[in-house]
Amino acid sequence: MVEASGLKSGMVIMLEGELHSVASAGYHAGGGQQGSAVFAKVKNLKTGHVKELRFHPGDKLEEITLDHKEMEYLYTDGIAYYFMDPDTFEQISLPSETMGAYEKFLHPNMRFPVQLHEGAPVTIAFPAAVELTIVSAPPGLHEHQTSSFKTATLENGMEVLVPQFIKEGDTVRIEVASGKYLERVRRETRKS
Template sequence: MPKINGNEIRPGNILEHDGGLWVAVKVAHVKPGKGGAFAQVEMKNIRDNRKLNERFRSADKVERVRLEQKDQQFLYESDGLLHFMDAETFEQVTIPADIFGDRRPFLQDGMTIVVEYYEEEALNAQLPDKVTCTVTETEPAVKGQTAANSFKPAILDNGVRIMIPPFVGEGEAVIVSTETMEYVERA
């Protein structure tokens, strides 16, 4: 694994530090009036979500980890485990469902996602940026309610509650951002 200097750490970098894997969340370069400059790095542990603030001087060496990314196709879920098939080797892999957190309902049958591996351990999974869902329950549109920023609550076919514009009705397909869990546009 490549070693980088402490002042080369950027947000999003994955570092091996204190026997664990950490992702750099925020990096601030500080030059105090007295003494040498350093990078103040806020890190989050990939495995257990602990946070850590650490100072790295430019002379400090840190292990930068590169994760292997693989395309995986979602097959089914059983007992809190998600079963995927590797797109290249057709090998089946099981991953804990909590790897997605609150974005889990957006995972659909047959969907291809990107899973990041460190050695043989799945650490992160990325859903597509936008997913098409169907509105199953919402209030009817009120005539004359055409204010630009008015939204109404809706429940999607996967059970997620979002806010949608008044012109979207039940049974319509909408595109939802998996990052912000908000309405983007009609499908």
């Protein structure tokens, strides 16, 4: 059990019989007749719905520890996403609602931790940023080399604004939550 005042982003708690991930939590000291409170934004791990809740700082909540197992993404049939345990070749599925914004970043053979509760898959622990290759980009404008952006298409079909120096074939790091360009990934080359 954890007190509401101890909630932190990333924790998983049980509310009304369902697992919820804490997206954000903040303590607000009361004043006058208003008592202090903890405001938390939580995401239902089964449905993907996000809601904001208010707790008294001393409220007891059941904290859940999820197990992590690295799995390999296989495919989707539009209803569910299928993953395989690379050690046992056992396959599991997650409903499409649990993917949310991650859906456009999945590609076959990608590996990442799947979070399990009592042996059942709950959600994936997707990285904050992914590396993707630019498949098409217009040539850069030399006079505006650093101050303006251009639209480029990524290998997953997504369009993103990138700096003028980015060209086809470059690998870039994209923030998953916002879908924004973060940086170009430099590949080290060795001289023989």
